[in-house]
Amino acid sequence: MSVDLSSLWLTLKLAGVVTTLLFVLGTPLAWWLAHTRSRARPFIEALTALPLVLPPTVLGFYLLILLNPEAPIGKFWVQVTGDTLTFSFTGLVIASALYSLPFMVQPLQSAIEQVGKRPVEAAQSLGASRLDAFLTVAAPLSKRGFLTAGVLTFAHTVGEFGVVLMVGGNITGRTKVISIAIYEHVETLRYTEAHILSAILLVFSFTVLLSVYTFNRRGRVHIG
Amino acid sequence: MADALHIDIRKRYGDFTLNVTENIALNGITAVFGPSGSGKSTMLRLIAGFNAPDTGEIKFNDTVWASAKSHIPPHKRPVGFMFQSGELFPHLSVRGNLEYADKRNQNEGPSLKGVVESFDMTDLLERDTKTLSGGERQRVALARTVLRRPRLLLLDEPLAALDRDRKREILPFLKRLPTEFGMPCLYVSHDIEEVSQIADQIILMRHGQIKTTGAALDILDSLNSEGPIGSVFDANLTGYDTEYGLSTLNLGGSNLVVPAKISGQINSSHRIRIAAKDVAIACRAPSELSIRNSLPVRIETISVETDTPFALLTLRLETAPPSTPLLRARITRASVVDLDLNEGQSVFALVKSVSFAKSLL
Secondary structure (H helix, E strand, C coil): CCCCCCCHHHHHHHHHHHHHHHHHHHHHHHHHHHHHHHHCHHHHHHHHHHHHHHHHHHHHHHHHHHHHHCCCCHHHHHHHCCCCCCCCHHHHHHHHHHHHHHHHHHHHHHHHHHHHHHHHHHHHCCCCCCCHHHHHHCCCCCHHHHHHHHHHHHHHHCCCCCHHHHHCCCCCCCCCCCHHHHHHHHHHCHHHHHHHHHHHHHHHHHHHHHHHHHHHHHHHHHHH | CCEEEEEEEEEEEECCEEEEEEEECCEEEEEEEEECCHHHHHHHHHHHHHCCCEEEEEECEEEEECCCEEEEEEECCEEECCCCCCCCCCCCHHHHHHHHHHCCCCCCCHHHHHHHHCCCHHHCCCHHHHHHHHHHHHHHHHHHCCCCCCCEEEECCCCCCCCHHHHHHHHHHHHHHHHCCCCEEEECCCCHHHHHHHCCCEEECCCCEEEEEEHHHHHHHHHHHEEEEEEEEEEEEEEEECCCEEEEECCCCCCEECCCCCCCCCCEEEEEEHHHHEEEECCCCCCCCCEEEEEEEEEEEEECCCCCCCEEEEEEEECCCCCCCCCEEEEHHHCCCCCCCCCCCEEEEEEEEHHHHHHCC
């Protein structure tokens, strides 16, 4: 029996990179959605929420079409970096980021909406630029939203299967994340290894969620 | 020379349209007064830069703040804005809130320490903002706005959320802003009592437009038809009798005795309101009367109210300069006939001591 821990490491790395990337990209998007009066808002909201309803295979299929080395984007990437987007870690990051986008944006958006524009206006009227007001007032006031968004994104990326399989395949140390490793173990009837990896994932997920809920409860008591 | 604000703007929200063209000389406290929904706060928010006008422009002296081409963001306009709710940052202490403004506005102006002392907040500094009372919260918010060190203070109903006693606690701080810190104020309110106590000028708004502007006493006088009838005066404190607890005020050369201790120095100016129902008329100088105040006046007009038993008299104080507002008396029509009162006649106005509303002192 040999448990391949590289898949566990790869999974954590992927989830970490995706969560960081989505904090950077999702925060301005959530901010915009929370404050805009643009008519484009419902379209952007619907696009952001799509991964919630689409089967992962559909998203994975389109990404495969878009990112493969024959397509313009995929070809360009190969020319610049020498590596493909499909069946690579970078491809996994792109696919996972798209797939986990709503888990980042929706909690952030509702947290920012709940803070409202008044505290931001108050900060601006005291001499803070919009960015300053966001960093020093809106962000600290919505810190629980940030925590929820980060944890959900991370956990969702860890648990992902379909999109990853479509875009990344099953290359050990490169694209074989834990969910795919488990699937492979089951396919090849290696139940012990499947048990171990599944148990690790189960305990990890439960611990993460428990700590979030505990923190949020304490936060509420403090605020109330 | 005083700063001036030039406003020429239109802004639509659904059925409501704000349409304002006005030059406002920024001096002392200018109250923007009108009923809810008349566009007062909308105008203030446009001046602050939170929203942009649909068309038109806002200029501060020669600097364009808002026009079709440009919009200076709020943090680049030298204004401080105080919200009705105070909007203290809940994640910062009182000190943290004050330092937030202090750090970002290192231009000339009052020091943090000076402001803390002036607003009597030394004991509040380390408090959590969530534990402050309503009055304390507004006091901190006001101090924080002053630490923006602005050229103009915009105050959006800063007392509306407070009860009567708390209002009375904050009003003196508001009143001092222009003289103590050299910051003129635009003060939005729908409360005539607040406005009559602190305004130097009044901008009267109705249905998204400015109806009239002028010196506070003139506008307040013209507003008489809309509230309980009375007159508003500025009177100087001349003395306090500790034995009987009576303050004496000089109203246009005549003495007024008020049964209260008025806080303030000798010669300080106080705004008082005398309700028309609390003024009686005597044809000769009265004696042996419990009412202590009798002022020599000349009857300007007598308007008989045909649908009530009353008549309204406007009275010019004989001793006062012509610019002083008129006193009003509401007496029965029968008395007008019995005393044979006529316009132009010299009589005495008896002002009941109790008619000086306490909240105005």
